[in-house]
Amino acid sequence: MPQARLLVDLPDGPWIADVSRDFPDAGFRVLTAVPDESAGFALIRLTARDVDDVLAAMRDHEALAKVSVMARGDGVATVRIETNAPLLLVAAKRSGLPIEMPLDIENGVAEVDVTGEHERVAALGKRFDEMGLEYELDRVRQRVDPVRLLTDRQQELLLTAVELGYYDVPRRFTLTEVADHVGIAKSTCSETLQRVERTVVREFVDDLPTRPLDEEVDAAGDSASDGGDAASETDAESAPNRPTYHS
Structure with missing residues (x-):
């Protein structure tokens, strides 16, 4: 079954986008997450040179209703959060394609791994577009049992x-x-x-898809920023230049 990785450029507004861009050297790894239409709950592993500054920025962000530190170490903290804008989780729920954990976010970009039929992946891309999320297809590979x-x-x-x-x-x-x-x-x-x-x-x-993933997304009403060049690139697991999709 195909496994895809999408690099999602998060818009300003969600706490994870704003805080990770304010601290570009920090890493945010979502270990577990539970979505809802209006809220989300997650356990996050934070790594940063100054964890206290990052935690302070998280607590000050209006999109975070609760921030609880579960464990601390040198340059690392495990944090439980409650947010009112879980964009990625909502998009995954609406597409019927769960996002695989852990989920890594750095400097406003999320590495989203999903496994499912190409139609499901295309549906997730459509949800991203509807929510104003720009993304690019990083890789597609086959998962064999x-x-x-x-x-x-x-x-x-x-x-x-x-x-x-x-x-x-x-x-x-x-x-x-x-x-x-x-x-x-x-x-x-x-x-x-x-x-x-x-x-x-x-x-x-x-x-393997009968046509590249980007064409399936186009057929669902999406548009690709680099036109026909992307079609040939998404056929393979590794391509020299990655296509970028925009809403």
């Missing part, structure tokens, strides 16, 4: 082959050596690994 795909025997042989260096370039172990190591015939080893490779590759290919 080997326990569901492979038998115990296949998993064991695959892990052994990887450990021995059969899939290294150049190979450190030949197919014959892998078969001898696990005590099976070369033909059996070859057939089993071929089945494993076919299963994994098919799973990967079946989950």
Whole structure:
């Protein structure tokens, strides 16, 4: 199943955007969060050179109803907060696609990881646009569950082959050596690994979108800032230039 990372440029107003921009060297990691339409509750790990200054800015921000320090250390604090403007959580709730935790925010930019069908990711992008949130697609990759795909025997042989260096370039172990190591015939080893490779590759290919994610977002009524260039870039897990989407 596709896993995507979106870099969301938070607008001025929400406490996390304002405070993180006031303290660009500070890091905010949302460990857990519970959304509501008008409020949100979260446990946050704060790292900063001057934690007290950051905490003071959080307490002074009008969007934070409550700030409780749960633990303190040198340059770090675990904080429970209640906010009246949980933009990211509300967008995720409306799209039906939960944001994965932990969620990192630095200098007004949130790294949002989600796993789901491309239609769901596109729906989340639409919610971001509706709420005035600018974002860019950082990466898309496939998440494969080997326990569901492979038998115990296949998993064991695959892990052994990887450990021995059969899939290294150049190979450190030949197919014959892998078969001898696990005590099976070369033909059996070859057939089993071929089945494993076919299963994994098919799973990967079946989950690939029939068109790039940015085109799906466009079809839902969104617009991309860099036009047609973005379409070719979102096909791959890694691209030299990342597309930026604007509301």
